[in-house]
Amino acid sequence: MSAFADWMHHFRALHERARRGELNAGEEPTYQASRDELARAMLGAQRLSLKPGEKARHQLRVAKALQLDLEIGGKHQRSVTLDLSAGGFSTVLAMPLGVGESMGVSLRLPGAGPMACRARVTDVKLQDGSARIAAAFVSLPAADLERLERFIIDAVLAMLAS
Numbered sequence: 001m002s003a004f005a006d007w008m009h010h011f012r013a014l015h016e017r018a019r020r021g022e023l024n025a026g027e028e029p030t031y032q033a034s035r036d037e038l039a040r041a042m043l044g045a046q047r048l049s050l051k052p053g054e055k056a057r058h059q060l061r062v063a064k065a066l067q068l069d070l071e072i073g074g075k076h077q078r079s080v081t082l083d084l085s086a087g088g089f090s091t092v093l094a095m096p097l098g099v100g101e102s103m104g105v106s107l108r109l110p111g112a113g114p115m116a117c118r119a120r121v122t123d124v125k126l127q128d129g130s131a132r133i134a135a136a137f138v139s140l141p142a143a144d145l146e147r148l149e150r151f152i153i154d155a156v157l158a159m160l161a162s
Contacts, residue, residue: 008160011038015153035153042156061085062155069114071104072097081107086149088119088136096131097121103135109151115144 011034017023018031039060061083068079068091079091089107097103101121106114123134140148 059085059087067108069106090134
């Protein structure tokens, strides 16, 4: 088994135990450091595939379609994420929003209740009859941030297994 394959095997086991809440206090720092190491490796790989002029990401992002319920200016709209990171998401909306605009967000992670927070629009790209928006989470509670980070690691591990 290669060193990377061995590391992944140990990390998967540690991650599964973390998901079940079975880590002891001494293992938590090791788990967090290993999770950060995996994220750095994935971000490094993503940087290698950048085209000229593209900006490098600072947080691990996965392409996942998850239900979003948005409250924008007193109006409610349902959408789906295109991609997701611990820092925010992108989605397509029928109406373009302004950069800096604030919205209420309810994000549904599989197997858990929705996460509710505020988000701020960071980028808008107009498309035919719609707009792709990117938004950053503003007030994501720490417990929900941890749930989201574990979900993202789950998605990365599933991608690496295929």
